[in-house]
Amino acid sequence: MKDCLFCKIVSGEIPGNPVYEDDEIYMFNDISPQAPVHILAIPKRHIATSNDLKTGDEILIGKLFLKLKEVAQGIDKLKNGYRIVTNCGAESGQSVFHIHFHLLGGRPMKWPPG
Ligand code: AMP
Numbered sequence: 001m002k003d004c005l006f007c008k009i010v011s012g013e014i015p016g017n018p019v020y021e022d023d024e025i026y027m028f029n030d031i032s033p034q035a036p037v038h039i040l041a042i043p044k045r046h047i048a049t050s051n052d053l054k055t056g057d058e059i060l061i062g063k064l065f066l067k068l069k070e071v072a073q074g075i076d077k078l079k080n081g082y083r084i085v086t087n088c089g090a091e092s093g094q095s096v097f098h099i100h101f102h103l104l105g106g107r108p109m110k111w112p113p114g
């Protein structure tokens, strides 16, 4: 989608450095890491928020989640645990409106998040 930051990263218009990529999924390091490991996982297809998911997207999102788990299991700093979180809407703190899953870890995490 035009004017979407993450679509531009997927298309290569903005240089990216993927941690993982296949035909449907793209993962890259967050530009402002909030933990020693902070990876963003996105579907390549533009979906703005979790509220915009539709019947049929469960395959894509399920695949993304399983791949994220595989990536996490391959990172030594995450061997004691990690967090996967997605923000939906302005009040949650969502700032980029292309659905993304944060993979965070490498330090003790607090609960509840702020
Ligand atoms: P959210 O606040 O949940 O929408 O998360 C958006 C995330 O995108 C933030 O953690 C930002 O640091 C991250 N971000 C913004 N621009 C870039 C970029 N060009 N490359 C990588 N991560 C980015």
Ligand code: ZN
Pocket (backbone or CB within 6 Å): 001, 004, 005, 006, 007, 008, 045, 046, 047, 097, 098
């Ligand atoms: Zn997009």
